[in-house]
Amino acid sequence: MTRSAARASRDAPHVLIVGGGGTGGALAHDLTLRGIRITLVERGEFTSGTTGRHHGLLHSGARYAVNDRESAIECIEENAILRSICPGSFEENDGLFVAITDEDMAYYDDFVEGCKACGIPIEELTPEEALRMEPLLNPELKAAVRVPDATMDAMRMPLRFFATAKHRGATLYNFMEVLDLVVDGGAVTGATVRDLVTGSEGDLHADLVVNATGPWSEKIARMAKVDVPISPSPGVMLALRGRLCNMVINRMHRSGDGDIVVPQRGLSVVGTSSWT
Numbered sequence: 001m002t003r004s005a006a007r008a009s010r011d012a013p014h015v016l017i018v019g020g021g022g023t024g025g026a027l028a029h030d031l032t033l034r035g036i037r038i039t040l041v042e043r044g045e046f047t048s049g050t051t052g053r054h055h056g057l058l059h060s061g062a063r064y065a066v067n068d069r070e071s072a073i074e075c076i077e078e079n080a081i082l083r084s085i086c087p088g089s090f091e092e093n094d095g096l097f098v099a100i101t102d103e104d105m106a107y108y109d110d111f112v113e114g115c116k117a118c119g120i121p122i123e124e125l126t127p128e129e130a131l132r133m134e135p136l137l138n139p140e141l142k143a144a145v146r147v148p149d150a151t152m153d154a155m156r157m158p159l160r161f162f163a164t165a166k167h168r169g170a171t172l173y174n175f176m177e178v179l180d181l182v183v184d185g186g187a188v189t190g191a192t193v194r195d196l197v198t199g200s201e202g203d204l205h206a207d208l209v210v211n212a213t214g215p216w217s218e219k220i221a222r223m224a225k226v227d228v229p230i231s232p233s234p235g236v237m238l239a240l241r242g243r244l245c246n247m248v249i250n251r252m253h254r255s256g257d258g259d260i261v262v263p264q265r266g267l268s269v270v271g272t273s274s275w276t
């Protein structure tokens, strides 16, 4: 069967995805490629949850290369996949990790070694080379490393997944809220939903129900008496009008407060999604 012939037949297994963020959209795209029948419900606009509000950084994995190599490897692999399947969705601007203090330099060797071990292509730069690329860097910088970070539009990129899933026959509902899960003999077999536009309610049934509700996963799982503990972590991001830089600028040290600037179209987003 060719990829274009993989449109789901009426007898194909049916999956109900709850949540229309990046996870739900990408899953709908992937499963329709495999000939699975998809229904997806989202209680707001698509990408209106965490996905539409994130930093917009396509991670190279370098940020995790010292502390969490498993995530770093996953990031660089996904980075390459997303660039190839979503061309045009990214500003391919690369990133710099910049060492300013002696403390940053103490992290440098571990950082370079970690990136190499994780297969993240890097280029070690002199301060002069880095300043030529980004003239507003602190002129006292001691060293910089170029990494394949990129910037994405947090809403437009995932909308491509919804579009291709719909093109392949997925049924996508926005403004449709899951009120409860239908549980039969210990298995989740569907969901009770409310159409937030008309107010009508009903049950949707499926062979499999996927909880793709991000930070709301705990609440949805509880409907099936399943415990999925979610732990919030603190972080602050500030969107400033105008671009301070064209590349993604990271401080060369362990994740902390305010250690990254992501240029996002006409804005500069400064901050850290989590400093813990």
Ligand SMILES: Cc1cc2nc3c(=O)[nH]c(=O)nc-3n(C[C@H](O)[C@H](O)[C@H](O)COP(=O)(O)OP(=O)(O)OC[C@H]3O[C@@H](n4cnc5c(N)ncnc54)[C@H](O)[C@@H]3O)c2cc1C
Pocket: 018, 019, 020, 021, 022, 023, 024, 041, 042, 043, 044, 046, 047, 048, 049, 050, 051, 052, 053, 054, 055, 056, 057, 058, 059, 176, 177, 178, 179, 212, 213, 214, 215, 216, 220, 235, 237, 272, 273
């Ligand atoms: C501040 C911040 C910055 C980040 N920056 C980056 C970054 O730069 N790069 C990166 O790769 N990642 C980043 N992340 C992580 C990224 O945003 C998340 O991993 C991703 O958006 C999670 O997507 P999701 O689809 O799982 O969740 P969400 O996008 O939250 O989607 C869940 C959806 O479920 C829906 N939902 C909830 N309850 C119901 C219900 N009862 N019925 C129907 N629908 C329901 C919600 O409305 C929501 O749209 C950042 C995260 C944060 C918090």
